[in-house]
Amino acid sequence: MRVPLLVPMLATALFASPAFAATIEVTIDKLIFSPASVAAKVGDTIEWTNNDILAHTATVKGGWDVMIPAKSKGKVTLKAAGAVDYFCRFHPNMKGHVEVAP
Amino acid sequence: MFMRSTATLAALFFVSTAPLALAAEKPTDPQIAHIAYTAGTIDIEAAKLAIKKSKNKEIVDFAKDMERDHEAVNKQALDLVKKLKVTPEDNDTSKALAKAAKEEHAKLAKLKGAAFDKAYIENEVAYHKQVDSALETLLIPSASNAELKSLLETGLKIFQGHEQHAEHVAGMLK
Numbered sequence: 151m152r153v154p155l156l157v158p159m160l161a162t163a164l165f166a167s168p169a170f171a172a173t174i175e176v177t178i179d180k181l182i183f184s185p186a187s188v189a190a191k192v193g194d195t196i197e198w199t200n201n202d203i204l205a206h207t208a209t210v211k212g213g214w215d216v217m218i219p220a221k222s223k224g225k226v227t228l229k230a231a232g233a234v235d236y237f238c239r240f241h242p243n244m245k246g247h248v249e250v251a252p
Numbered sequence: 253m254f255m256r257s258t259a260t261l262a263a264l265f266f267v268s269t270a271p272l273a274l275a276a277e278k279p280t281d282p283q284i285a286h287i288a289y290t291a292g293t294i295d296i297e298a299a300k301l302a303i304k305k306s307k308n309k310e311i312v313d314f315a316k317d318m319e320r321d322h323e324a325v326n327k328q329a330l331d332l333v334k335k336l337k338v339t340p341e342d343n344d345t346s347k348a349l350a351k352a353a354k355e356e357h358a359k360l361a362k363l364k365g366a367a368f369d370k371a372y373i374e375n376e377v378a379y380h381k382q383v384d385s386a387l388e389t390l391l392i393p394s395a396s397n398a399e400l401k402s403l404l405e406t407g408l409k410i411f412q413g414h415e416q417h418a419e420h421v422a423g424m425l426k
């Protein structure tokens with residue numbers, strides 16, 4: 151009699167988890183974020199892959215600040231809807247943009 | 253190994269705000285490599301002095317960023333010249349950089365506290381501007397090896413980034 155009980159439990163677990171959350175990949179090469187602009191939804195994760203020999207950040211003024219070490223990765227899960235510009239604190243000439251849908 | 257003389261290296265410190273006395277002739281790849289490496293070394297030495305002297309967190313953090321970035325870039329430059337079997341060659345531009353750096357160092361060494369911080373960061377803005385323009389107008393157009401040119405182009409983006417970063421830190425001090 152245990153089996154039928156599992157079904158509603160699993161269904162609850164699936165609905166409760168962010169089943170449709172996506173990971174959006176951004177690459178950093180020679181101080182350029184690419185793609186420079188990405189579209190995402192609340193709950194999605196942006197993951198940066200840094201191919202440079204230098205550390206960078208993805209920083210939003212008054213918002214998130216992600217460290218992306220040299221030859222490494224960094225990520226952020228988007229919590230709020232809206233459009234944000236981000237930049238690198240170490241090299242403020244590096245700029246990116248994210249459109250976050252609710 | 254890279255530098256002809258360690259005495260020259262030791263003399264490299266700061267660069268004044270006077271424009272670089274650039275050699276009239278087009279530099280060769282071995283000279284360009286020497287100039288680029290020297291420019292990086294000067295900023296590393298400046299950063300080390302600031303890390304030692306400054307009590308201001310923004311200044312120390314900035315100096316650490318400069319030290320880390322320029323060491324990484326200079327290591328890459330060393331790897332490249334080794335691969336290309338190029339022996340960096342000292343030249344008038346490198347000498348002018350070294351001379352100006354020595355003068356700036358002497359000036360900064362006498363300063364303390366907020367006066368040091370202000371002079372250091374203002375020199376960082378001016379210095380990066382100078383190197384940007386040397387890269388843009390002389391070094392990149394003169395480089396004949398494609399990999400060296402590409403390294404310099406990335407170097408230019410890094411220096412431009414540092415210049416903006418320095419301007420931001422200078423703005424916070426005011």
Ligand SMILES: [Cu+2]
Pocket residue numbers: 205206207238239240241244
């Ligand atoms: Cu950066």
